[in-house]
Amino acid sequence: MLAQLLLNGLVTGLVLALPALALTLIFGILKFPNFAIGGMLTMGAYLAWVFNTLAGLPLLVATVLAAGSLALVAVLCDMAAFAHLRDRGAITLLVASIGLSFVLENICRFAFGNDARNFDIAVARPIRWQGLRVNHEQLVTVAAVLGCLALLYLLLRLTPLGRAMRAMADNASLAAVRGIDQTRVTRITWVIIGVLTALAGVLVGLDRAIDPLLGWNYQINMFAAAILGGLGSVLGAVVGALIIGVVEEVATLVLPINYRQAIAFLAIVLLLLFRPHGLFGRRAIRK
Amino acid sequence: MTAYLVAILTLVAIATLVGFGLNIQWGLCGLVNFGIVGFFSLGAYVAALVGLSGAGAFAGMAAAALACACASALLALLAARLEDDYLAIVTIGFGEIVRLVMLNEDWLTHGALGLADIPRPFEHMVAADTYPVAFLAFAVALVAAVFAILEALTRSPFGRALRAVRDDDVVTATLGKSPFVLRVKAFAIGGAVMGLAGSLHAFYLTYIDPSQFTPIVTAYAFMAVIAGGRGSNVGLLLGAGSIMLLIEATRFLKDFIPFLDATKLSALRLGLIGVGIIVLLIFRPNGFFREPRLASRSVAPQGHHADEADGAPRGPLALAHSTQSPGRAAAGIRPMTTIETTETRSST
Numbered sequence: 001m002l003a004q005l006l007l008n009g010l011v012t013g014l015v016l017a018l019p020a021l022a023l024t025l026i027f028g029i030l031k032f033p034n035f036a037i038g039g040m041l042t043m044g045a046y047l048a049w050v051f052n053t054l055a056g057l058p059l060l061v062a063t064v065l066a067a068g069s070l071a072l073v074a075v076l077c078d079m080a081a082f083a084h085l086r087d088r089g090a091i092t093l094l095v096a097s098i099g100l101s102f103v104l105e106n107i108c109r110f111a112f113g114n115d116a117r118n119f120d121i122a123v124a125r126p127i128r129w130q131g132l133r134v135n136h137e138q139l140v141t142v143a144a145v146l147g148c149l150a151l152l153y154l155l156l157r158l159t160p161l162g163r164a165m166r167a168m169a170d171n172a173s174l175a176a177v178r179g180i181d182q183t184r185v186t187r188i189t190w191v192i193i194g195v196l197t198a199l200a201g202v203l204v205g206l207d208r209a210i211d212p213l214l215g216w217n218y219q220i221n222m223f224a225a226a227i228l229g230g231l232g233s234v235l236g237a238v239v240g241a242l243i244i245g246v247v248e249e250v251a252t253l254v255l256p257i258n259y260r261q262a263i264a265f266l267a268i269v270l271l272l273l274f275r276p277h278g279l280f281g282r283r284a285i286r287k
Numbered sequence: 288m289t290a291y292l293v294a295i296l297t298l299v300a301i302a303t304l305v306g307f308g309l310n311i312q313w314g315l316c317g318l319v320n321f322g323i324v325g326f327f328s329l330g331a332y333v334a335a336l337v338g339l340s341g342a343g344a345f346a347g348m349a350a351a352a353l354a355c356a357c358a359s360a361l362l363a364l365l366a367a368r369l370e371d372d373y374l375a376i377v378t379i380g381f382g383e384i385v386r387l388v389m390l391n392e393d394w395l396t397h398g399a400l401g402l403a404d405i406p407r408p409f410e411h412m413v414a415a416d417t418y419p420v421a422f423l424a425f426a427v428a429l430v431a432a433v434f435a436i437l438e439a440l441t442r443s444p445f446g447r448a449l450r451a452v453r454d455d456d457v458v459t460a461t462l463g464k465s466p467f468v469l470r471v472k473a474f475a476i477g478g479a480v481m482g483l484a485g486s487l488h489a490f491y492l493t494y495i496d497p498s499q500f501t502p503i504v505t506a507y508a509f510m511a512v513i514a515g516g517r518g519s520n521v522g523l524l525l526g527a528g529s530i531m532l533l534i535e536a537t538r539f540l541k542d543f544i545p546f547l548d549a550t551k552l553s554a555l556r557l558g559l560i561g562v563g564i565i566v567l568l569i570f571r572p573n574g575f576f577r578e579p580r581l582a583s584r585s586v587a588p589q590g591h592h593a594d595e596a597d598g599a600p601r602g603p604l605a606l607a608h609s610t611q612s613p614g615r616a617a618a619g620i621r622p623m624t625t626i627e628t629t630e631t632r633s634s635t
Contacts (some may be wrong), residue, residue, distance in 0.1 A: 033375065036319070084569045093374060094319060096568050097507060102561030109554035212554075216502070219381060223376040239394055258391040265380030272365050272373060 004132055005249045011138045013225075013245025014145040015207070017122060017202035019218070020225035020237040021152065028169035028232040029189050030086075032093035037197060038215030038221060039104030042065070044070045044194075044201030045210045046108045046117075053120045063202045070201075071194030078190045090237070101216075109212040116209035118228075119202075137206045148199060149238065152192070156234065215225040217261065221248070224264035228271055230278030239279065243267075293419045295535045297491055300426040302482035304513035304530050305504060306523050310492025312477035313509075314517035314578070314625050315441060316321035317453030318363070318470060319375040325382030326355045328389060328500035332396060335405045335495055344408040344490060353480040363471040382505075389497040401496025405489050428485055430524075433480055438520050440476070441578075449473050450518065450578070482584050503553070506560045509529060513567045515574050522576025525633055534560065564614020 019037055026034045051062035073208050074193050077100055085092050124136045130200045138171065156162035166174040176182055204214060229236025248263045255263065303326060312318045320326075334347035337426050342350075358448045362381055366374040396402065413421040440446050444630050448469055451459040456466040489495050511527030537556050547555070566573070 017514050035375070081565045081569070088568075088572065089318060090567055091319060092572070095313075096565050097515070098321060098508075098509070098570070099561040099564030102502070103558050103565075106554040106558035106561065110551050110558065113550050141586055220376065223379075227373065227376065242582070262384055262387055265377075265384060266379060268373075269365060270382060272377070 002250070002253075004084055005253070007132055007134070008138075009249030010242060010246070012207075012249060013242035014244050015203045015242035016059060016139055016218075016225050017145060017238045018148065018196045018203070018223055019222040020229070020233065021149075022196045022200075022240045023222055023226040024229065024234060024237040025189055025193060027226070030082070030093070032090040032097070033223070034097045034193075034233065035094060035219070036097040036100035036104060038073065038219040039101035040070065040194070040197045040200045041204065041215035042108050042212060043073065043104045043215075044198030045205040045214055046112060046201075047198065048202045049117050049119060049205065050208050051252060053117070056120075059119055059121055059202070061198065066202065067198040068259065070198035071191040074190040074194035074197075075187050077104075078186065078226055095220075096258040105212050105216065113211075114212060116203075118209055119205060120270075124255045130258075131224055137203075141203050141206070144199060144203065146220060148196065152196075152234075154194075161185070168186060184239030184246060220261070220268075221264040224267075224268045228278055233278070236278060289415035290419065291593055293423050293523065295532065297423045297426055298535060299528055299531045300423065300430050301484050301487050302504075302507050302511065303430055303490065303524065303528055304426075304487065305432060305481055305508045306515070306527050307430075307437055307520065308484065309441070309508040309512050310475040310477075310515070310518065310523050311437060311449075311480070312474055314512050314519070314523075315453065316470060316473035317472055318477075320376050320378045320477070321505060322362075322378030322385075322473075323481060323505040324500050325378070325385040326359065326481040327485040327488065327504050328495075328497075329358060329385050330355050330482030331489040331500070332389065332402070332485075333482070334486030335489045336395070338406040338489075339404070339459075344406050344410070345601060347406075347489075348408075348483060348486045351482040353482075353581070354483070355482025355485070356475045356479035358510060360475040363474035384462060386497060386500065389500070394537050396497075399497060399500075402489075403494045403496060405493045406497070406510045406627065407490045420489060427548035429483065434520055437480075439489070441520060442517070442590050445472075449596075492526050501561075504561075506557055506564070507534075510534075510560045510563055510567075513564055513574060516576035516578060517574060518578030519574065519576040522574050522578075526575040530563075571608060580581040 022040075023034060023037055024119070026032070026037075036062050041087065044066055048059070048062045048066035051065045052059050054080060055062070057065070081100055082093060082094055085096055085118045126129045126133045127139075128134075154162075156166060165188075167178070167180055168182060168185050172182065175185075183259055201214070205220060221244055224236050225241035227240070228243060229238070229240030244264055244267060247267060248260060251263050305323060306325070309320060310322060312320050330351035334344070334351040336347075337349035337350040338344050362377055363374070366377045389393070390398055392398070407418075407422070408425060409421060410418075448459065448464050449462070450467045451462075452469050452473075459469070488499075491603050492499070511523055512529060514530050515522035515524070515526040534556060537552065538561075540547075540555075541552055
């Protein structure tokens with residue numbers, strides 16, 4: 001029982017790692033917490049759903065198309081909204097991002113209504129292995145997320161672009177002095193974020209049904225994961241997501257299932273009380 | 288038609304109250320509250336429960352304001368010493384918790400069924416057919432009273448201290464005012480006003496259930512504060528009142544555009560508010576009304592208005608400027624985050 005919960009928790013955590021990474025990347029490079037991530041996730045799931053069921057494409061192709069489209073949406077949103085607010089401070093950006101979240105979510109609601117939707121995929125019997133039940137969706141999730149994380153790691157560590165992104169996160173002015181094109185790095189960051197979020201949207205949609213509140217219901221978990229890892233820390237976001245996922249599953253042993261969503265919130269509260277800068281972050285307390 | 292107008296005006300009065308609450312939290316003190324709907328529904332439920340227990344509507348209102356003030360103060364205590372980002376997510380979490388409790392604690396809230404027959408103020412003194420008008424008058428009187436109190440607060444030394452915390456908490460701390468205490472106080476006062484608004488909502492409908500409390504309450508409030516001008520109560524009253532009237536009037540769209548059903552309409556409304564928030568932030572960051580402040584040129588001849596930092600110059604100088612501009616984005620506050628990411632990233 002516990003082993004099953006641990007397994008489920010790790011898979012949940014892996015899905016959570018993608019948007020948590022997206023959050024932490026934006027925070028690192030653009031220095032604001034992007035509350036539009038929930039709306040983006042919802043939109044990613046709906047885009048994939050459109051390509052999958054309405055256009056009749058296989059889910060894999062639909063996911064790739066959705067990732068591309070959401071990347072485009074993210075860049076456009078940045079150009080239309082955030083680019084104009086860049087030098088107004090984090091609070092303004094944060095409020096603008098919740099506005100954007102309302103817009104994205106309600107475009108989906110306007111187009112497809114409040115009904116829950118599902119991807120058009122064959123339902124397969126879960127695999128049994130050593131007394132554990134493993135769904136096909138879970139296997140797909142693990143493979144997709146691990147692949148994505150490996151690619152992202154290589155990108156950040158080994159490519160000139162990754163170096164530019166890290167430089168900009170460290171010190172934007174210094175990076176600019178050294179000739180890094182900030183606009184380009186920002187756009188590419190949004191592309192990465194769009195891809196990560198769309199993939200997460202598809203994986204969450206596989207797990208649950210797709211509805212306009214998909215991303216909003218996930219918002220606290222994403223932030224809990226990113227804050228737990230220390231906002232801005234890439235490794236932290238992944239570890240934070242895994243912890244939140246596992247704790248959420250295991251806590252169902254002691255807490256009523258209805259209050260599952262409260263666990264991530266409790267995690268944030270405890271963290272703020274005892275380790276305000278997250279597990280991997282450094283000081284963020286103001287004097 | 289008159290009944291319709293009275294209904295819309297009552298809703299606008301309630302929304303304006305919520306806006307007042309956010310205005311003191313975010314407009315005046317710079318504290319972002321994305322869990323407004325949580326405080327609003329907490330106020331409604333507390334007022335309903337206290338009222339139903341036989342203590343009367345006014346005791347319900349007082350209890351609602353008190354409960355919300357306590358909840359806000361507690362959240363602010365948790366998060367206000369940290370970066371603003373944390374308060375934002377903690378308030379969202381609070382909203383979710385309130386929603387979960389509303390839905391799941393059947394013994395207290397009757398779950399999805401909600402609470403009915405909530406006692407209303409002056410119920411026995413006014414004839415049933417004129418009650419809506421009387422209630423509107425009561426709501427407007429309450430808005431006026433809250434307005435007067437907040438306006439006095441805003442112009443008092445306390446209000447100035449709050450604005451100072453918003454613009455630069457380091458300077459405020461240097462001058463001997465504790466930003467932490469000020470933040471908690473501002474957040475609690477704002478929460479109390481939202482609780483009051485929630486109680487009005489409960490009295491107005493006499494029936495509440497969890498489905499009435501959606502993020503649109505939060506969106507309305509932000510739209511109201513941004514449109515009215517952060518920190519300006521007058522602006523909130525005039526600008527936001529008229530804008531919310533406009534948004535409420537979108538109900539009539541349903542009669543003209545056939546394919547628009549209730550879901551589409553509410554989606555359209557919330558989406559438009561989102562667009563409105565972004566557009567106003569970009570083009571009218573100070574809203575339609577300026578917040579009241581002493582003329583700073585009489586104090587510092589060459590000094591800058593803190594809110595001019597909002598319109599910081601762009602172009603080649605923008606980068607250099609952004610690290611030197613006064614206000615919340617000032618160098619004294621942000622670099623900590625930068626250092627944090629520096630170290631964590633190099634260790635990844």
